[in-house]
Structures are given as structure tokens and as C-alpha cells.
Amino acid sequence: MDESTIIRKQIELFEKKGINRRKFFKIMAAAGLFSLIDTQHAKAFSSKAKGKIVIVGGGAAGISMAARLKRWLDEPNITLIDPSDRQFYQPGFTLIASGVYKPEDVWKKQEDCMPSGINWVKDAVIAVDPVWNQVTTAKNGKIPYDFLVLAPGIQLNWDKVEGFSYDQLGVGNAHCIYDFQGAQKTWKALQEFTAKGGRGIYTDTYTKHKCGGAPKKICLLTEHYARKHNQRDHIQLDYFTAEKALYDVPYFTPRLIEIYKERNIPIQTNTRVKGIDTAAKQVHFERIETIDGEKKVTPFVEDYDFLHFLPPMSAPDFVKEAGLGFPDGNLAADGWAMVDKETLVHQKYPNIIAVGDVAGTPTSKTSAATRVQVPIAAKNLIALMEGKEPTEKYNGYAACPIVTDYGHVLLCEFDYDKNPQISFPFSMLDMSKEQWAAWLLKVYVLKPLYFYGMLKGYA
Numbered sequence: 001m002d003e004s005t006i007i008r009k010q011i012e013l014f015e016k017k018g019i020n021r022r023k024f025f026k027i028m029a030a031a032g033l034f035s036l037i038d039t040q041h042a043k044a045f046s047s048k049a050k051g052k053i054v055i056v057g058g059g060a061a062g063i064s065m066a067a068r069l070k071r072w073l074d075e076p077n078i079t080l081i082d083p084s085d086r087q088f089y090q091p092g093f094t095l096i097a098s099g100v101y102k103p104e105d106v107w108k109k110q111e112d113c114m115p116s117g118i119n120w121v122k123d124a125v126i127a128v129d130p131v132w133n134q135v136t137t138a139k140n141g142k143i144p145y146d147f148l149v150l151a152p153g154i155q156l157n158w159d160k161v162e163g164f165s166y167d168q169l170g171v172g173n174a175h176c177i178y179d180f181q182g183a184q185k186t187w188k189a190l191q192e193f194t195a196k197g198g199r200g201i202y203t204d205t206y207t208k209h210k211c212g213g214a215p216k217k218i219c220l221l222t223e224h225y226a227r228k229h230n231q232r233d234h235i236q237l238d239y240f241t242a243e244k245a246l247y248d249v250p251y252f253t254p255r256l257i258e259i260y261k262e263r264n265i266p267i268q269t270n271t272r273v274k275g276i277d278t279a280a281k282q283v284h285f286e287r288i289e290t291i292d293g294e295k296k297v298t299p300f301v302e303d304y305d306f307l308h309f310l311p312p313m314s315a316p317d318f319v320k321e322a323g324l325g326f327p328d329g330n331l332a333a334d335g336w337a338m339v340d341k342e343t344l345v346h347q348k349y350p351n352i353i354a355v356g357d358v359a360g361t362p363t364s365k366t367s368a369a370t371r372v373q374v375p376i377a378a379k380n381l382i383a384l385m386e387g388k389e390p391t392e393k394y395n396g397y398a399a400c401p402i403v404t405d406y407g408h409v410l411l412c413e414f415d416y417d418k419n420p421q422i423s424f425p426f427s428m429l430d431m432s433k434e435q436w437a438a439w440l441l442k443v444y445v446l447k448p449l450y451f452y453g454m455l456k457g458y459a
Helices: 003-016 021-044 060-072 090-097 180-196 214-228 253-262 317-321 367-385 436-454
Strands: 053-056 078-081 086-088 107-109 119-121 125-129 134-137 141-144 147-150 198-203 235-240 271-277 282-291 294-303 306-308 352-354 398-405 408-414
Touching (some): 053 060, 060 078, 060 367, 060 436, 086 090, 090 214, 090 398, 090 436, 147 367, 180 198, 180 214, 180 306, 198 214, 198 271, 214 253, 214 306, 214 398, 253 398, 352 367, 367 436, 408 436
Parallel strands (some): 053 078, 053 147, 198 306
Antiparallel strands (some): 086 107, 125 134, 134 141, 271 282, 282 294
16 A cells, blocks of 8 residues: 555545544645744844854754754854764654564665765764863864764663673564664564564663653554454553653543553553563563652563563763763763753853753653754854853753554653643644544654754754
8 A cells, every 4th residue: 555545545534533634734734834934934043153063963963953053153163973874763763663664764874964064073972071172082083162062862771681782682582663673673573473472561661761652652553463463362462661650741641541451451660671581581570669668679570472672771971971961860870961951051061052862851852852952952052152141941842652553643742841732733633632643744744854854954
């Protein structure tokens, strides 16, 4: 079935839910119009500020910051350091793992995504010296800066899962879609698991992690895939979360819990993965509870036939080693950059901005959050270059499109206070429930918006 047929069928089903074809296209057109307005606004802003800017990281945050700053500065002096050959649309990994996308759908050559007119140093940063204003790279030595943008993304710490290492991904049917190859292995294994039957275990992790909805998505997609192939009665699915609840945004949580109940997927809370025995196909868990004011840790072991898990995550080691993280509090242990949560300016070194996953902000780490952070951070950086106080403020907006089945998405948008922040045109719908329109956005709109809007500094 080609994409045009899928879209036509989805629109027909969308109409049955009370929204006619004309209104559907009006909604999509409105979204496009607002993107155009943002683009024109971006072109209108300019500054004569000068200074050498070094951007660490060439992912969503780093490249879109470079594109914005290049457009907004009359005389940009921007160096971006990143070793990658390819730019991945990482939200697409879930769709690879569920057979919706092909692997080649989610990446482009890094050189084709890099803004023209900037200095790209194809190297890895191994140290930052915020006192002497310089970074150290693996091959090119020290690079000085006047202003630093930290955008290196997140570090996946596979070694913190006992008995496991990255090169074991897929061994013993233990999988993780937070990796390009891992997503491909997951899709193959998901098909084999649902055909053969057995028990599937799905987990998250106890640290802050990017796209917190991803483990929930692949769990629900496995369940729906099994139903579509008349295999649901042959598989048992269990979801284990290290959190005290499945989700913590009140507007969206009730429906998500309902979906898990309707699909007969039990949820166990306050439970983290300690280790994996791939030979025995066993997960070693710890249930961590507070009883009568005392912390109680209960170890237990579960057998599986198919496992999807997340490794603990943190800021890259060089961020932690440079003393750029929080000295205390719940964001300290994993080294997240100590930024002001509204301005994204570092609280100790005011010539440093952090955006994207590395930023120590109390919200979800998603590409949607990065998209909103970047123009705010770019304008605040320019204000600092002009000798002014940064005045732009980020309200903690993040979005997590939780794919609930092949055709529906619970599009969770919220701010620092966990209040819903429904974007137009979806404010015209009841977004506390899964929607076809959000599926169309997830599958057909967000990827081109990423490559041709966000990375270009327009969206």
C-alpha cells in the first residue's frame, strides 16, 4: 500500500470521527501558514554583534542553532564541531522498529545538512575549559571561543546495565530502539516474536532520557502488530517503569493508562533494570520503594522471550568533567548542564548556552523541546554578545507523540508545570485522546519539517 493510499484511507476514517475532508485540509494548511509566518519572522531579525562562537554538537540542536545564528548575525563567526558522517532523524527509529519506515528514510549525509558559511570541524570534543574559554578535540587540538553553545546531545551508558555492553545489542533477543542498528534489529525480532509467541518485557530507565515515550510506543505497537496478525493470544506483554507512575502529565495520563488496561498490558512501577543475562534470557530488576520513611530495595528476576530496554543516560563525560553540571539536586548525578531553565544561559559561565538534551532543564528531552529552545537560546546568545541581559524565556514546552497503534497518536504537549500546551491546529481537537491527525503529523509531516525546516533554522 503506497503513502497516498494510506493517507486517503486515514482521511476517510478521520471523516467518520466528525471532521470533514475540507476541514482536515484547512487544519493542515493552517499549520503550514504558521510555519511560513515563523520563517518570515526569523528573516526579519538581525544583529551587528561580533564574537567567535563555537558550537559543540551537530545534531538537531547544534545545526539548527548554527543556522539561526548565521541568519541573524550580520557577520557570523561560527565553528561547529561534530564528527558525524550522517544526520539521523532519531524520532524515526520507533517507526523503523515497527516497520513503518525503512532505514534509509531517517538519515541524510551530514555535509548536506550543515549550514553553508560556517566552519565545520569534523572532530570529537574531549574536553571543555570554561575558565580559559577553549575546547579540546581528539584530532585538532584546542579551539578557543568567545561564546560556547553546548549541544552534544545525550550519552547512552550501556555499561551501567550489568552483564551487557553495546556490542551485545540484539543478543539474547535484548533490544533497544535508541540506536539506528538497534531499531532495525528490533523490527526483525518483533516480527519473529509475535509469530512464535511468548513473553515480551518492556522497560524504561531511572535517569532522565531522551524521548521518554519511545519504550511505551514500541510496546503498544508490538501489541497492535500481534492483533493485526491474529497472534495477540499467543503473547504476554509486561511494562516496567522506574517511575512512580506510567506518565506524569495529568491531562494525558488517564487515557494512556486506559489504553494499557484495554490492551491487557500490566504495568509495574518503581522498578529499574539492574542487569540482563542474555544467555538465560532473564532481566534482573530492583524494585525501589519508600516504606515508613525508609528506602527498601527488592531484587527479583523475570524471564523473557523478547526484551526492549533502555540504558541509563547522562550528559557526555566531558561536560561532567568540565564542572558544567549542577553541583547538587536531582539533576546533579548525571551531569546535565547547569543552565537557567528559562534563558538557557549557564548559571556559572554566562558566555555558555546549552540547548537540547544536554541542558539541565526539568522537562522531557525531545526534539520538539529542542525546536522551541533554539530560537530562544539564539536570541539570548546574541543579547549576551551585544552586552545586554538575555530576556527571551523558555516555558519548558515539550512534545511527546506517543504512538498508540498503527494509525493513532496521543500527542502530549506540555510545559514545565505539566500543563497542556496544545499547538494550533490541534487545539481544535480533543488531544487528551489519541487522534488520526496526530498520526499523520508523526509519520508524514515531522520528518520533512526536521530536515527542511528545523535544521535550516526556519521551524
